[in-house]
Amino acid sequence: MTKRGYHHGNLRAALIDGCLRLIEIRGPTGFTLSEAAREAGVTPAAVYRHFAGREDLIAAAAQEGYAIFADLMDHAFADGQPSALAAFGATGRAYLAFARRYPGHYIAMFESGVSINHSPELHAVATRAMGVLEKAAAALSQHIPADKRPPAQMFSAHVWAMSHGVVELFARGNPGRTSPFPPDDLLETGIGIYLRGLGLLDPDT
Incomplete structure (x- = not known):
């Protein structure tokens, strides 16, 4: 899977990519939203623009x-x-x-x-x-x-x-x-x- 870095207007896709990388390494319950945000290169608060939770x-x-x-x-x-x-x-x-x-x-x-x-x-x-x-x-x-x-x-x-x-x-x-x-x-x-x-x-x- 090609990594889609965060660019303006692409936050949702970048967060999904970060989630997928963490799932592969740790499984679906082995990470937090904050870690998914860090993987995507954004602040934890940014996640809630698109997602209500993990x-x-x-x-x-x-x-x-x-x-x-x-x-x-x-x-x-x-x-x-x-x-x-x-x-x-x-x-x-x-x-x-x-x-x-x-x-x-x-x-x-x-x-x-x-x-x-x-x-x-x-x-x-x-x-x-x-x-x-x-x-x-x-x-x-x-x-x-x-x-x-x-x-x-x-x-x-x-x-x-x-x-x-x-x-x-x-x-x-x-x-x-x-x-x-x-x-x-x-x-x-x-x-x-x-x-x-x-x-x-x-x-x-």
């Missing part, structure tokens, strides 16, 4: 993250994929890529305890982001007979849970948590097992 600042970081995440997921889904299966797999890989490239945003979104209902804007962009995975699941599930087809929301939630688990356990560099297999391979094989169970992949694929 949760409000973290929610803004999460909102920014969801917007980036939604764009990445949407691009993965729509980028000339040859089939619904390929598009679905691409969204899973995009999830891992986002977690690696934007760790501060990822933590703010999924590990800070800030609800997506914190604001209408945060809820809207979070819904759009996860809606891409649901759209990919809905397209792929059309290949399952209607009487055996799981709801698209359930389908996407299962894959989201697998993706999140791989990120948390093996893609974040947590000490003591290693796997002999790359995180991408773990996710791909896990999704493959799930899709075979639904009859969407041949047993020997």
Whole structure:
């Protein structure tokens, strides 16, 4: 992430960047608003021009993250994929890529305890982001007979849970948590097992 220094009219963005750097180092509860202000190069009082408290600042970081995440997921889904299966797999890989490239945003979104209902804007962009995975699941599930087809929301939630688990356990560099297999391979094989169970992949694929 490129650091956006504070300039006149850019205070909000500078504070979000400072928050994200602190989240990466200390976690979402390991810093104060005063420290976020210092990281941005402004006085603590300046924070309150844009944010009511630390949760409000973290929610803004999460909102920014969801917007980036939604764009990445949407691009993965729509980028000339040859089939619904390929598009679905691409969204899973995009999830891992986002977690690696934007760790501060990822933590703010999924590990800070800030609800997506914190604001209408945060809820809207979070819904759009996860809606891409649901759209990919809905397209792929059309290949399952209607009487055996799981709801698209359930389908996407299962894959989201697998993706999140791989990120948390093996893609974040947590000490003591290693796997002999790359995180991408773990996710791909896990999704493959799930899709075979639904009859969407041949047993020997």
